[in-house]
Amino acid sequence: MQNEYSVVAEELAKTFGDFTAVDHVSFQIRTGEIFGFLGPNGSGKTTTIRMLLGLLSPTEGTGTVLGYDIVKQSEKIRKRIGYMSQQFSLYNDLTVSENLNFYGGTYGVGGQRLRERKQYILEMANLKGREREMTKNLSGGWKQRLALGTAILHEPEMLFLDEPTAGVDPISRRAFWDLLYELSHQGTTIFVTTHYLDEAEHCQSLAFIHLGRIVARGTPQEIKETIMKGEVMEIDCADPDVALSTLRDSSLFDEVALYGALIHVVGQDLETHRSTIGQLLREQALEVRSMDIIAPSLEDVFISSIKEEDRKVREEKAS
Ligand SMILES: Nc1ncnc2c1ncn2[C@@H]1O[C@H](COP(=O)(O)OP(=O)(O)OP(=O)(O)O)[C@@H](O)[C@H]1O
Ligand SMILES: [Mg+2]
Known part of the structure; x- marks a missing residue:
């Protein structure tokens, strides 16, 4: 049976020395939804993802991904999810096709299934005819779609995408979001971080993070109506x-x-x-x-919740 929630984070915290990068965040992601995690640079987005995937152990708090404990069962989690890290982990000196083969090896996808998945991904990512191109020669939008392709090679139940559209032109961003919708319609749960407020509107639920703390949470509509x-x-x-x-x-x-x-x-x-x-x-x-x-637009709410949090932090420091 599928879990109602694909991700549950409870009071997750991470400190590096005496610096708190993630400060007791709690949130849930409903299975099948697109969840947007928004925050300025250095707010703790990547650190949160790394904890959820068992790449970094939390200083405090607990969590599950697809029902598995993020500390004790991270191996199981990593087999069932796809991860597109902030620096797309593609091999630049391999061709498009070789990159897909490489990830096939990593995920244990081979033979006929690998051939079928490659065909599907090349078509989906509009990379047909570019199989033999060196990855380093692809422009940003192509690389981004290939990176997404490698992350879904093993048909994961859930995707973690860390700023997948950063630095990509608006047309490629739109094409990328069309792919995310397609995956979402097929039932994939998606966790995506972004700086772009217009992309936040495409998500079914959102959390805004600032200085390691969640400052607003809900559907875009709820956030606009109630948080401001x-x-x-x-x-x-x-x-x-x-x-x-x-x-x-x-x-x-x-x-x-x-x-x-x-x-x-x-x-x-x-x-x-x-x-x-x-x-x-x-x-x-x-x-x-x-x-x-x-x-209010999401941007209004975002800016105003950040200012509000800054005020709270200043008051805490003063008292
Ligand atoms: N291994 C580490 N050691 C010390 N500090 C760290 C480490 N990893 C992250 N940090 C710090 O924790 C804070 C949060 O970093 P994180 O990478 O999670 O932010 P982010 O929201 O992903 O930012 P960006 O939008 O720039 O990717 C930053 O101040 C960062 O410098
Ligand atoms: Mg980051």
Whole structure:
């Protein structure tokens, strides 16, 4: 029988000397879902994955992957999952086909099954006709799809993808996400880390991590509706750069950020500040085209939960 949850992490923590990289994180991943793990550089994403896969032992806490204990049964876990690490572990001086053969050997996939899986992967990754190309000559998007191909050669129940789309162009990113959907429809559970907020929208559930702590969790919808403290006002006005610094200098709001050519102001009871905002901008002779309270985007929530966590950490240090 399948487990309801493919991953359960309870109070997982990892310290390196006196530095805490992962600070008691807890989360679950439902079997079959795409789970997005978001966080800035150095927030603890890779360290968390390494603990889940038994590559690093947790300082504290417990966890299971596919029902197996992450400390005592990591061998069993690694056989059943596919892992695409942050530095795609491809052999650059092997051809596309040789890389797939190599991973076939690693996962114990050979003979007819290997031939079938290779065909499937070459087609899926749009690498047909490139079997004999040296991996080092492939561009970023091709390498990324080949790395995904090597991670699914043994048809794993679950995939761990650590920033698979970093540094890849938008078209290749889109093609890559189409592959992830396809795998997800076939029933594969997917754990993916990313910096891209637009990719977070593609996930069924999310966790935001900052300074090793989970600062928000839920479906994209839940996160947008319930986590955000405060409202967002979107302002369309002339000279957004000047408007940005004017509104920031007023210190009236929790957050003021540029959103393309628009400004997002985050704060409490923004409707009551409407005339103040208008006045501040008019004093700078900036024409205001519109000011609307809008539903927060994931980016708004992400930035605001990070700021909130920073405030908490400062208060903890001060007390
Ligand atoms: N083996 C280690 N020894 C000491 N510090 C470490 C070690 N591994 C990671 N760290 C530190 O732990 C913190 C979290 O690192 P981690 O690689 O998990 O972050 P990340 O969220 O994956 O970042 P990125 O987005 O840059 O990949 C960082 O400050 C990192 O320098
Ligand atoms: Mg990382």
